[in-house]
Amino acid sequence: MTKNFKTLPVYILLSVLSLPLVIMYAYLVIDTFTVTTPGSLVPGPFTLHNWRFLWEPAKPGQASIWAATLNTFLFAGGTMLIVLMTSATAGYALSRLRMPMRSFMLAGLIMLHAFPTVTLIISVFLILQIIGLYDTLIGVILVRAALDLPLGVWIMKGFYDNVPWEIEMAGVQDGASRFTVWWRLILPQIQPGLAALGIFSFLQAWSEFILPQVLAPGANAQVLSVYMQAVVKSETQMDFTLFKTIGLFYTLPVVVIYLIFNKKLMNIYGGGTKG
């Protein structure tokens, strides 16, 4: 009881401070469903007019929203899969196997992670053109995954380092092959790390704009962020409410994912396999 009284003022203060944000989010949602004149605080009558892009056929020359959504899912999902598989295996190798140039690779990982994307984009563009993956989803997926990998591998290495090697040895003594040991005994213990890394790279790819915009701008491979930009460009007169609505639609999966997984997401910076 006393505890509630003590924390109550803190809650009130925090609520007041975050109120502007909450109000803005609320109006973002309200605006998309109503006819509200800009600047007015009183919502107008309800309408689905702003959401019409979901069911109206796409304008000629533009991709449909559903194709773009599917592409975004493929893009983010593909990136996540590649990042997870590579980080889980490479991190294990770096943590456990004595291989040549190990310390060089570890130092290299950090360097790679420090590289800003934008500086690489022209060379990446040229390479994709040469190998014929320009303007394809696979091309951007590979690039996005490659950029996520240094951090991913590094994080997974940290998680593996925390698993006692005796567990591995015990597994081997119990008659399991090295692969079975990794799959059945080690992976389950770094599973919080894997989950966090997966969500992290999924969200990162979901919100990516520059890479798809430069490397896959065509209608076939368009993702939502590029689609939004195309919509803005094609309108002669800027329709802010439409833009807001598409934006909201674009954010929804992120919000849902975050709500489901936020505990695991915290774990990646907690950095440990407790529990």
Add this chain to the structure above:
Amino acid sequence: MRILIDNFTKTFGTTTVIRDMTLDIESGEMLALLGPSGCGKSTTLFAVCGIHRMNGGRLLFGDRDVTTVSSQDRNVGVVFQNYALYPHMNVFENISFPLKIRKESKADIDAKVREMAKLVHIEDLMERKPAQLSGGQQQRVALARALIRKPDVLLLDEPLANLDAKLRLEMRSEIRRIQQETGITAILVTHDQVEAMSMCDRIAIMNKGQIVQLSSPSEMYNEPASAFVAGFMGNPPISFLDGTVEGSSLRLDQSSIVLPLPESSRPASPASRVKLGVRPEYFQPENPDKVEGKISFIEIQGRETLYDVTLENGAVLRSIQSSGPLHKLGDTVRWGVDHSRVLAFDESGARL
């Protein structure tokens, strides 16, 4: 199953940790590998279970040469110091893991796990995760998992090091009971001589990668082969006196004290240097060969009292007496050494 480690050599890079070690363990025997930290006990154990490759020598399980056989195919059960239970599996899954790997039928697994759980007294804990178990319970689970495959050898690497004193006592007899009930050949690694003496049929004392003595516990205590072994066995430890031989006696360095040497161990040359080992129970007030000294330390251990007596040359003799603390710190006492039970060593530390 009889285990033979034959001329085993192990090197890490350029340093040789173990050189030409030979150890023959009889079937059904429990052998302790005892030695100071870093002497190569764990290394030997890991070579037997296949974690370390042997750089030289052979390893035989019965008549089977397993030197180059992989860990998975050796059929060895290991209990690690930190138990190495699988944290994401419950007790049942932990114990049954080796059987699942062998793809045994579910009914078989169930029966075997239940039988094993009964043996180590953990029937009621099957649903728990390792994190929900006490140290002693984890220990039992680790034992059960190591034994479920009916291994040829059971290896225990300091199994009691992580337990508190009371539990250690309990698990000591438990492990021994389980080993005897299953009749399995076992190697116990420890640096606690009490553990080694109380649990094992024979003890191998290691020092710097070599076995310095292999005997039964009582022989190890009463007839140590070297000063190192004598110093390692016994708690409170033996005390040593340095001196020079004079006839059939020993004159202690820088003093007038002369002690008779045991008949069995007269050194060949007169005037040679000798180290005398006196265990605390053989330095008592009623013994004949008196030595004068000052009490420099008293430790009351409840049932017994331990005195350190500093002699005139600064050497220290220890005495353990069952009567209560009758003497005070600083008292001058004349207590006797039982010269028939004294151990004499030459300069290199070898027993005379």
